Amino acid sequence: MDDSVLVQVQNLKMYFQTEGSFSFSKKYIKAVDDVSFNLFKGETFGLVGESGCGKSTLGRTVLGLYKPNAGKVIFEGENIFSLKNKRMKEMRKKMQLIFQDPSASLNPRKTIADILNEPFHIHQVGTMTERKAKIKDLMDRVGLSEYHLSRYPHEMSGGQKQRVGIARALALNPKLIICDEPVSALDVSIQAQVINLLEDLQKEYDLTYLFISHNLSVVHHICNRVGVMYLGKLVETGNHEDIYRNTLHPYAKALISAIPHTDPDNPKDRILLKGDVPSPANPPSGCRFHTRCPERTDLCSQAEPQLKEVFPGHFAACHLC
Amino acid sequence: MLLRIMKNNLLFSIGIIVCALWILIAIVTVLVPSITPYSYLAQDLANRFQAPSSAHWFGTDSIGRDVFSRVLVGSRISLIAGLITIALASLMGMIYGGIAGYIGGLTDEIMMRISEMVMAFPGIILAMTIAAALGPSLHNTLLAMVIIWWPNYARVMRSMVIANKENEYVEAAKSLGASHFRIFFNEIMPNSLGPVLVLATLDFGNAILLFSGLSFLGLGSPPPTPEWGAMVADGVLNFNYWWIGTFPGLAILTMSVGTNFIGDSLRDFLDPRLRKEI
Amino acid sequence: MSDDLLDNDLLRISNLNVQFRTSEGVFKAVRDVSISIRSGETLGIVGESGSGKSVTALSIMNLIPNPPGEIKGDIFFNGQNLREMSLEEVRKVRGNEISMIFQEPMTSLNPIHTCGKQIMEPLLLHKGFTKHEAKARTIELLKMVGIPLPEQRFKEYPHQLSGGMRQRIMIAMALACRPKLLLADEPTTALDVTIQAQILELMKNLRNEIDSAIIMITHDLGIITEMCHSVAVMYAGQVVESSPLKELIREPLHPYTEGLLRSIPTITKEKQRLYTIDGTVPSPFNMPPGCSFQPRCKYSNAICSEQTPDLIHVSEERAVRCWRHAENIGIGNRSVLHG
Amino acid sequence: MTLGLLKYTARRLVFLAFLVIGVSLVVFVISHSVPSDPVLANLSQRNIDNQEMVDSFKAKWGLDKPMYTQYFIYVGNLVKGDMGTSIRTQRPVMDDLKKYFPATIELAIFSIIIAVFFGMLFGIISAIKRNSAIDQIIRGISVVGVSVPSFWLGLMFLLLFYVNLGIAPGPGRISPYLAPPAAVTNLYVIDALLAGDWSLAVDALQHLLLPGLVLGSFTMGLITRTTRSSLLEVMSLDFIRTARAKGLTEKMIIMRHALGNALIPVVTVIGIGFGNLLGGMVLVETIFAWPGIGQYAYKAAGNLDFPAIIGVSILISINYVVINLIVDLLYGILDPRVRYN
Amino acid sequence: AGCGGSKDAATKPEATDGTKQLIMALDPDYETFDPGLAYEVYALLVLHPVYDTLMQFEDNLDAPIYGIAESHELSKDGLSYTFKLRKGIKFAGGNALTSQDVKWSVERSMNLKGNGSFLADGIKSIETPDSDTVVFNLKGQDASFLTKLTYNAFGVIDSKVAMENGATNAVDANTADKAKLWFDTHSAGSGPYVIESYTPKVEVVLARNKNYWGKAPYYDKVVLKAISDPGTQLMMLEKGDIDIAFNLGPEHVKQIQDKPGIEIKKAQSMTLTFLLMNRDPKIGGPIANPDVQKAIRLVLDYQGMQTIAGEGSITPVAPFQVGFLGTLPPRDPKTAQNIEKAKELMKKAGYEKGFKTTLEVATLAVEGMDLPTLAQKIQNDLLQIGIETEIKTSDIMVALDPYRKGTQALSLWYWGPDYPDPNTQLAFLPGNPVGLRANWTADMNPELAELGKKAAVEVDKATRVKNLEEIQKMMDEDSAFDVLLQHARHYATRDNIQGTDYIDLYKIDLKDVSAK
């Protein structure tokens, strides 16, 4: 196996049951439907797509927080879903999660010190004094001062809270961090601070990021590779350059063209999609995007396109490519 | 905080004062039994059915006992009954609802149907049956009340746990490898407790009310315990001596109004949606 | 106050102050805000969360709840001071000549009435339409905002529609009476990128069609760039810079504007380290002395923390609230709006 | 929608079946685990010593068979609509329930009408005049309403209005010297009207007044409280601001936009209140000599008349579920967001 | 009619169509009006005016008089009673009443095995030589047989009508008879009234029997309203809504003493309240000691109890009601209490310091007196000799169980005679059913037990009296029971009616009530 690969995601499926348990006709939301990709060591892989397309679910499943209906997540050669509880707990140290809403991700009843002590407590790492030192160190790294430790989350600003969340994720020296929209809830001026921090930390600790966002500018800025999701499917993956400059999938094209641009002198043409994202409970037949696709053909509503390597390292799932 | 709420909320202040007074009376009559003008047990057949007077402020009952003294001493039973019922019912409901909400799925469904069944069950009849079967006593009545009451808490607790379960800090704990036990008790429980406790304060008056109703039906502790509900029943029996039933009834009313004033204001205060002015 | 200004401007807000009394104390959400807009123009208001954008818009509509809110200042609309009107008169303007699109399409519609009914309401109220006429006009409006199958949607409830649809309903409702002024408070923040693009496109088309003035509130500079003629940048309750769009992008005058422009990543820019504005927005209860931005400002010097700068007109159309420009122009020259 | 609704209703009804089985099972188990022997409790002092009598009694009630057999016999009969025979009254429980239930229902409906009308009225006034003196007064009254012990209030009402002032009629469903109307619905007011006897209808209504008020006081307080807070809450929601922005007057906003939404939680409370009413019946019926299910239940429980206890319990549980179902369906009408699927 | 309680409406409005109507409020215990099954205290109030019996009481319970029997003869061996029926009696439905109906009715009662069937236990066979003669052959001599015949179990039913409605007198009547429900709302008797309607917990309406053979009663209709609460009854009487308020406590009566328009009635009831003291040491503990039991009898304050029970209540010496043949005069409450002697007895028994025990009591009112209230008085009195009691209340039906099984140490009970004859009280003797509830066995007092057996079959009046007096004296010395009270019955009527005198068996003989 390729040494440079940290995580292999293979044919992952994660369905949520929607009807009550007593019902005979079970219905599913296919939040993640047969997704495969690799995460390389030290890279930042961006995951974009519209709300509800399954980005967060994918992230969480990769972490092993959900039990998938099918598929594997191979982390450093081991399928995490076949691990025993104890090994899984060990594995947890290596992967962490940063959340979108910094307020919601911190327990409002705990002080920052408690929150940061939690990873050490759970894994029984170090003595009290060692832990204290480590916590202090963590605070330094994310740019918070020691006096913040005795505060409660609600006494801090959004950016500060997000730093605490990052510090917690870093506590156990993980290799992979899944960033689920880490900056979406932050103000523009704070957003930049956090993005820079994430970049610095990555360099320092050789972290791998799975970076989920619907802000394509941010993804463009921070990611090496990008995956575009639509209705539970990965429709295009490739290098940052491939995706933004040589877009293949019509949906990805529309997405990128929809980014509001900041140059008033060069207004660009926009691909306007019609209609809304269909419900993942009841996805369209064939290519899931065909209902909104400006380039659809008859084939699109019948056959489901597979993700194929159109250019080296640049995959797309479209009949037209 | 207490003072701040009290300052601009008349009803709340009244509630606090009334309840404090009753608690004080309950404590003092326990510590210094001689403080009541008469012993609450002292019978005086020569002076039965005395109307309220300076000697007997609330009059005397069918065997010449001083109603005032009995009303004062009765406070402790009502308070204790309310307290125990609410404490046990909320404890039981919290555990039950917590488990149902946390585990979810089929377990949740079955557990909730069961609790719904208990809720659908006519409470007073259940209590009366239990009391009739096991014999009326404070003990059995409280048992019946707890059985009737816990599903309320189970429901609230469950919905809180379900809401809190979705919180990202729970997921954070999970991703750190925390055990279910730790997640449940450390992350979910503390944050779900608030509404349950509010419900409990609000419910205190209701518990006192139900208890007095049951003891009115003769299901409380046996005589000569001065239970307010039973005293009102005595008043109905001796209908034409209005004071026998009126004063204990007023006692129930004040205590339950007091706790309700507090609970009501507290809820208004704690509910941020209501605090936000229109 | 010169009359010709009034004649040109559809809306002129001068020295608007809004404060709230809360349990923690009184705080000023909007301080000395003065802006104006002409018919057919689009003014963008940008700023961070809590900087007072929505409060400014709500003040125009006289929708600030009182208590706890208090409004001071003048708001001239069509030459009339809205602040001096009776509530009854204000109601006649609301939803008729000025209308507003709210940030949250999910909660801003009444869940128990059909969309059609809600759109019809201002027509019946202000224009004296019969039910029949109102319905016809509503269908027309629904078509105009690009809702397919308008007859059917007319009968549907808000929850049956997606976020983008609901926002269209809100827009249709706001446009029902052909208002002279449209206040759009972050109309696309809650929407997905592709839907956001649809809505922005729609608004642009409508603006050309009905020729009303639009105040576009957002914290996304991208949207401003696409939609607006001029921009007002708000920080901590004040307008710190106002300017025509192109000049602002090319040469931001206020350090905050500058930071804002440089700190957002774009796909056109080269990948490089992002510029950051250190620190955070001050708490409204704990405003720094002098210029509010001073603690985060890399140019700040002694005077910044002592005296609050006024809004200084650096040109006919540009104004900025910063001591650096006061110095550039010279104290003697500075013209303070309605000073 | 209608399909979803049907499905939902069907599901509730399935639950109802489970409920009936559950409730009867619970009482059944209690009845067989109590120390008291229903045989002893219901034979005369003499006959208890007569083994033949005891055997004949036991055989009659199936008490000589093992418990599970008894239960299956019971459920089998229940399916056929036979709830067994009350040990105490020696009448079929079904007949007893049919006799007593209308009185209870009549009272319950009357008091719920009073409670809903005044509760909502007070709640709306209170919310509109928030923090004013009238608001404080209404809130005070509503709290007293939920706190007052009904058995005591009933006693006070009778003492005051019947005995001392003589402006209200006494206990019972109609004045003692009047004959009940011909039974059609067994709701006296309606039956009297059907029979065209106005004065009897008025008399029956007057008799409903005091117990209706006493019974409804709790629910009224609850509804006032909920209406007030719900209306206040709705008035702070975004869509009210939208309505204001359209230029509607406050009155129009309350009537057209706020009230409809505010009523949704009130409906739940009405449902809860109705459930409470049936529970509170025992006390109120005792005070007002009201010949309803409450008194029947009270006697049955006291006498460990288990067929009757099971019968009443099933009836009240079914009622609870049906009321909840109605509330849920009302929800669907009031709130288009609720779709049962 | 309108509002029932206008302030000055002291008399009830006349029924609109001019029918004369009597309205009586009571707290009824009847659950059925099947004469073969009914056994409740108030059953005869309804059934007596509906079903004629061979014998009946008129105004005292000493000696029954003829009902529909015209004469009777007792055979020499005392085992066979021959009755001649009054001629020309018709049932309400029009059928003639014959001796066949009498036989059928009694046999039905016997075979239904209802609660009252034991009254007919002594009957071996019934013969009907002709249509107006009935012969009862008994298994043994029975001094109280004529008295027993006054009961509704011997009420004569129109057998044709009854059989049409599912009744049977067959041996398996207890399962084969399907007429109970019919009898609840209909009647088939020959008395002055018929049952017009019955709404449980609401009312029973009796209507005049147009075919009645005797003197027609005054009222066209009698309405018996079920009002369980005495206070409510009182209120309604004061308002003039009802004519008779039957379940008043002693205290209520005091309240209305001076009210105009109301007549207070007082009478001796046959109901006793007594204390049961178990003789089995395993159950009673110290209570089982006869000296302790005697001490308890001495320490109680009978005067106080009579105050609670209300004016007119008395304390018989032994469980034999004043008013029955051979009953001794009641105790003098002023001198009955002797605390010194009680203390001595406690010392003798070895319980000088006293002890703790439980006093069990059912939650109900006996003749308007709340039993738990009395229990509290007893609790108070017993403290004087150091006996600390904890009161355990339970509902009557629940309390009956341990009472009948004889597992109560100390309990407060009441007793009404099964039929108006002192023999019914012999049940209290050692070895007899009630005596055994205190585990008082015959061997504990063989002499008394023997005497009891003799008394039961004695038919000579003088000897009966002598035996009964002897029994009472012995029970005053040694008994597991302490009779506390024989209650007075308090009730009140509007003062414009008469004929409402109390008679324990029927309570009020409804056919005799009329307007003044």
Ligand SMILES: Nc1ncnc2c1ncn2[C@@H]1O[C@H](COP(=O)(O)OP(=O)(O)OP(=O)(O)O)[C@@H](O)[C@H]1O
């Ligand atoms: N626990 C769950 N139970 C049921 N359905 C779920 C659950 N979590 C997510 N879903 C559904 O799965 C689909 C994908 O959700 P997910 O949160 O992964 O989307 P997302 O791409 O992260 O969207 P967003 O950008 O809004 O965060 C959605 O339709 C969502 O409603």
Ligand SMILES: Nc1ncnc2c1ncn2[C@@H]1O[C@H](COP(=O)(O)OP(=O)(O)OP(=O)(O)O)[C@@H](O)[C@H]1O
């Ligand atoms: N009704 C109110 N009561 C008290 N404070 C209020 C009220 N409405 C607004 N505020 C406060 O006024 C300040 C300005 O709020 P405003 O809504 O104008 O911000 P904004 O610029 O629109 O922010 P966002 O981008 O988050 O919408 C905030 O601090 C807010 O908390």
Ligand SMILES: [Mg+2]
């Ligand atoms: Mg997500």
Ligand SMILES: [Mg+2]
């Ligand atoms: Mg805003």
